[in-house]
Amino acid sequence: MKKFWLIFTQSVTISLGIVFVIQIFHPDLLARREHIIEVKQAAAKQEINTAGSYRLAAQRAMPSVVNIFTSKEPAKTVDPRLNDPILRHFFGDPGDEPPQKENSLGSGVIVSAQGLILTNHHVVETADEIEVALADGRTLPAKVVGTDPETDLAVIKVDAKNLPAIIFGRSDQLGIGDVVLAIGNPFGVGQTVTQGIVSALGRNHLGINTFENFIQTDAPINPGNSGGALVDIEGHLIGVNSAIYSRSGGSMGIGFAIPVSLAQQVMEQIVRQGSVTRGWVGVEAQDVTPELAESFHLKDASGALIAGILRGGPADKAGVRPGDILLEINGKRIQDTSGMLTLISALKPNSSATLKVMRNGVEKSLTATIGRRPKPEAAQQN
Known part of the structure; x- marks a missing residue:
């Protein structure tokens, strides 16, 4: 037994000695082995390939797009039961709990270095207070210069x-299939850029x-994007995002933007x-359908059928009658009622315009003195 113990102790001593020598002269042999993953890292100053990227357009346009926050004081309603002192005791005083402000959000586009911002009428329509959050983090109060409902x-x-x-940019040079970016503040999450094409x-x-003369796009537009920018791949403004077609309240790939050409005219x-x-001119009109075109012996279904005349209005004084088909205004062909409305609205009040109509199969030229279009709440005729 003593012999075996002696052999054991000698073996342990020799093993410890070997380990001690290896630890001193070859420590890497005893180091814990770990899995090392080697990755290739791009150089910090390497030029970034922007081919196929829209980052430059986004960087150019994003500082000009702002977030708009509006608030409105709720209308105070008085419960008739509160006129009774006993009922007032149970139902409380309407002044006990202050009414909460109604808040909403939208977007806007800086169009002037002096602080002018273009947005949608419905974004600021009922606002008592307007705050604008700039891309640099500043928040400033804003006032309404004017609106066009x-x-x-x-x-x-x-x-x-x-x-x-x-x-x-030039919205009149847009083509279907052109790439566009929508910039705004959807659902209040912060400034966001989405990409699509002109549909x-x-x-x-x-x-x-x-x-209406909308640009339709499939660039995702959601609540909060209203009034934001639709830009081309150069970062130039080509439209003001205005509305979406949606059954859920979110983007379904059908968004509408007001062309910048129209927005600029209104803004100025x-x-x-x-x-x-x-x-x-004071008329009510309807589109000429193929059936109407056939009954009136027209070459095609174009023009606007006059359905009503405002008595004493410019069209009435010019001799336009219900049943006439308005074909041209100052030599410009009318395709439908929307085109008629656009042409008439572009004319200056008190100026003269030549209206070409068809009556009983005969074309007639009439001269009208253009009136001033009434405000939307008072306007009953086009």
């Missing part, structure tokens, strides 16, 4: 200088606005005179 456009202003105004041009008869009038002035 018939195109759903508005201009507001903040007291600031040297703001990053967006560059206006259609000249969309009208949607029942959204009185004057609002800034110059506080409102928009449009021509008016």
Whole structure:
């Protein structure tokens, strides 16, 4: 037994000695083995390939897009039961709990370095207070310069200088299939950029606005994007996001933007005179259907059928009668009632215009003195 113990102790001593020697001269042999993953890292200053990317367009346009927050004091209603002192004891005083403000959000586009911002009329329509959050983090109060409900456009202003105004593009040069970016503040999550294409041009008869000439896009647009920018791949403004077609309240790939050409015309009038002035002749009209075109012996289903005349209005004084088909205004062909409305609204009040109509199969030229289009709440005729 003593012999075995001696052998054991000697073996342990020799093993410890070997380990001690290896630890001193070859420590890597005893190091714990770990799995090492080698990755390839791009150089910090390597140039970034932007081919196929829209980052430059986004970087150019995003500083010009703002978030708009509005609030409205709720209307105070008095419960008739509170007139009774006993019932007041149980139902409380309406002044006990202050009513909560109604808050909403939208977007806007800086169009002037002096603080002018273009947005939608419905974003600021009922607001008592308006706050604008700039891309640099500043929040400023804003006031309404003027609005145009018939195109759903508005201009507001903040007291600031040297703001990053967006560059206006050419919406008349857009084509179906062109890539576009929508920038805004969807659902209040913060500034967001979405990408899509131009799906259609000249969309009208949607029942959204009185004057419709929408750019349709599949770039995702959601609540909060209203009034934001639709830009091309250069970052230039080509439209103001205005509405979506949706059954759920969110984007379904059908969004509508007001072309920048129309937005600029409205904006300039609002800034110059506080409102928009449009021509008016006082008629009610309907589109010429293929059936109507056949019954009136027309070559095609174009023009506007006059269904009603405002007595004493410009069209009435010019000799236009119900049943006439309005074919041209100042030599410009009318395709439908939407086109008629656009042409008439572009005329200056008190100017003269030549109206070509067809009556009983005979074309007649009539001269009308253009009137001023009434405000939307008072207007009953086109």
